[in-house]
Amino acid sequence: xxxxxxxxxxxxxxxNAIKANKMRSILATxxxxxxxxxxxxxxxxxxxxxxxxxxxxxxxxxxVLYVQKFEWFGKEDWEVYRNRKDITMKQYNYLxxxxxxAESVCPSAGAGGTVTYGxxxxxxxxxxxxxxxxxxxxxxxxxxxxxxxxxxSDGGWPVCIIGMDVKEAFFANVNPIGKTIKVNGxxxxxxxxxxxxxxxxxxxxxxxxxxxxxxxxxxMFGTRRQLTINVKAAGVEGIEDTKExxxxxxxxxxxxxxGGKPDFGINQQEAFRQTYDQLTxxxxxxxxxxxxxxxxxGSIGIANIMFVSVKERTKEIGIRKAIGAKRSTILVQFLLxxxxxxxxxxxxxxxxxxxxxLMINAYLLPxxxxxxxxxxxxxxxxxxxxxxxFFPAFQASKLNPVDALRYE
Numbered sequence: 001x002x003x004x005x006x007x008x009x010x011x012x013x014x015x016n017a018i019k020a021n022k023m024r025s026i027l028a029t030x031x032x033x034x035x036x037x038x039x040x041x042x043x044x045x046x047x048x049x050x051x052x053x054x055x056x057x058x059x060x061x062x063x064v065l066y067v068q069k070f071e072w073f074g075k076e077d078w079e080v081y082r083n084r085k086d087i088t089m090k091q092y093n094y095l096x097x098x099x100x101x102a103e104s105v106c107p108s109a110g111a112g113g114t115v116t117y118g119x120x121x122x123x124x125x126x127x128x129x130x131x132x133x134x135x136x137x138x139x140x141x142x143x144x145x146x147x148x149x150x151x152x153s154d155g156g157w158p159v160c161i162i163g164m165d166v167k168e169a170f171f172a173n174v175n176p177i178g179k180t181i182k183v184n185g186x187x188x189x190x191x192x193x194x195x196x197x198x199x200x201x202x203x204x205x206x207x208x209x210x211x212x213x214x215x216x217x218x219x220m221f222g223t224r225r226q227l228t229i230n231v232k233a234a235g236v237e238g239i240e241d242t243k244e245x246x247x248x249x250x251x252x253x254x255x256x257x258x259g260g261k262p263d264f265g266i267n268q269q270e271a272f273r274q275t276y277d278q279l280t281x282x283x284x285x286x287x288x289x290x291x292x293x294x295x296x297x298g299s300i301g302i303a304n305i306m307f308v309s310v311k312e313r314t315k316e317i318g319i320r321k322a323i324g325a326k327r328s329t330i331l332v333q334f335l336l337x338x339x340x341x342x343x344x345x346x347x348x349x350x351x352x353x354x355x356x357x358l359m360i361n362a363y364l365l366p367x368x369x370x371x372x373x374x375x376x377x378x379x380x381x382x383x384x385x386x387x388x389x390f391f392p393a394f395q396a397s398k399l400n401p402v403d404a405l406r407y408e
Contacts, residue, residue: 026344027301028301028302028305028341028345029298029302029341029342029344029345029348030298030301030345031294031295031297031298031299031300031301031302031345032294032295032298032299032302032341032342032345032346032349032381032384033298033345033348033349033352034294034298034349035291035292035294035295035297035298035349035380035384036345036346036348036349036350036353036377036380036381037349037352037353037356038287038290038291038294039287039291039376039377039380040349040350040353040354040357040369040373040374040377041353041356041357041360042283042284042287042291043373043376044353044357044360044367044368044369044373045357045360045365045367046280046283046284046287047367047368047369047370047373048361048365048366048367048368049280049365049366050280051366051368052366053276062236062239062269063232063233063234063235063236063239064137064138064230064231064232064233064268064269065230065231065232065233065239065242065243065246065266065267065268066228066229066230066231066265066266066267066268067087067095067228067229067230067231067246067250067264067265067266067267068087068226068228068229068264068265068267069081069084069085069086069087069226069263069264069265070084070265071265071267071271072265072267072271072272073271073274073275074265084263084264085254085263086224086225086226086227087226087227087228087229087264088227089107089223089227090253091229091250091253091254092105092107092227092229094249094252094253095229095231095246095249095250095253098249099231099242099245099246099249100245101233101234101238101241101242101245102231102232102233102234102242102245102246103136103137103232103233103234104133104136104137104231104232105133105137105229105230105231105232106130106131106133106134106136106137106138106229106230107130107131107214107227107228107229107230108128108129108130108134108214108227108228108230109128109129109130109214109217109218109221109225109226109227109228110126110127110128110129110225110226111126111127111217111221111225112124112125112126112127113125113126113127113183113184113210113221114183114184115166115170115181115182115183115210116181116182117170117171117179117181117182118170120169120170122166122169122170124208125166125183125208125209125210126208126209126210127183127184127209127210127212127217127220127221128209128210128211128212128217129211129212129213129214129215129216129217129218129221130153130211130212130213130214130217131150131153131213131214132147132148132149132150132152132153134147134211134230135147136232137230137231137232138230138232140194140195140211141194141195142161142192142193142194142195143164143193143194143195143196144175144176144177144192144193145161145176145177145190145191145192145193146191146192147161147191147192148160148161148191148192148211148212148213152213153213153214153215154213154215155213155215156213156214156215156216156218156219157213157216158186158187158188158189158212158216159188159189159190159191159212159213159216160181160183160188160189160190160191160210160211160212161190161191161192161193161194161210161211161212162176162181162190162192162193162194162209162210162211163193163194163197163205163206163207163208163209163210164193164194164195164196164197164207165205165207165208165209166207166208166209166210167193176190176193177190177191177192177193178190178191183210183212183220184220184221186220188210188212188216194207194209194211231246239268243266243268246266247262247266250262250264250266295380295384298342298345298384298388299384299387299388300388302338302341302342302384302385302388302389303338303388303389303391303392305341306334306337306338306388306389306392306393307391307392307395309334309337309392310334310392310393310395310396313396314399317330317396317399318399321399327397327398328397330393330396330397330399331393331394331396331397332393333393333396334389334392334393334396334397335385335386335389335390335393337389338385338386338388338389338390338392338393339381339382339385339386339389340385341385342381342382342384342385342388343378343381343382343385345381346377346378346380346381346382347378349377349381350374350377350378353377354369357369
């Protein structure tokens, strides 16, 4: 109970000291304000990017493998990848017929195209040719209508599924099902609309696309296209086994001798995660260094102010000790004063960082400020206060009451 009373009294004295020296206290907090602003903006940016990354990476599928002629984040020179042979439908068929551990397999090929409907036109729309297994393999959701059937896929029927961006561009107030659009001059009947998928890491929209039967795609764009084989494993836990089986079969399909180097890539979500973790790790390290530098400068400033405060209030300390104040009481009083100043800087830093994070979110990068970021900023402020205030407080607690009362 006595300790709680000492804490309460120390807080009151601390706030009175801060009020008595407003300008000095505010100037002393500048380093802390800058440090808390830095750590808060950094964390809100990383948290926002993390949320956007998780949303984007979900479209890749944790249990899906993408067999292509290049690796997403490969270390080979571009010349090596460019000179590799394209993956062919013959190799897809060989893989599909021999693969045992996969739940489903489908090929896909893409190209940019111009879409028109009536007097409206849109360029650079991603046109994707695939089979009826694409929906099952990639987990594509349908918002309206349906996906094309095996019969439509094998026959290369002129049907398509449009993305949400395409629907909003051409059919904002109209039901698109049954309507006919033109893709590079070819008529296609809309039979479905994909669920909204968002963007891929904020780089391009996954909704600005059209899916059609692969055989129809080949008739429109030709067969000399980079083919991707999408493989859905039986589960996330079995994806490595499926990956090894895919590698073995593709080595045979591409006539690569045993022990030879694969001339194709088997890509998966984990590649994105590893690269992303490396990038954010570097950003965190740089941000942490900047934050620590600001906090160290701020802590030195506050420690200096606290030493000045101890000197100015030497006689007050002597009087308090003379009437029975313990060393611990004096220590706690000055520690609380330092912590209060730092917390004041923390609140000011948060107040400035919040609108800045909103502007960053609106114009540059996605941001998010969960409560743990606010709590982290205040905890860092309190720790800075304890570190910067300990030695001045310790010096104050050691003062001899007789010498302190004589101090002028």
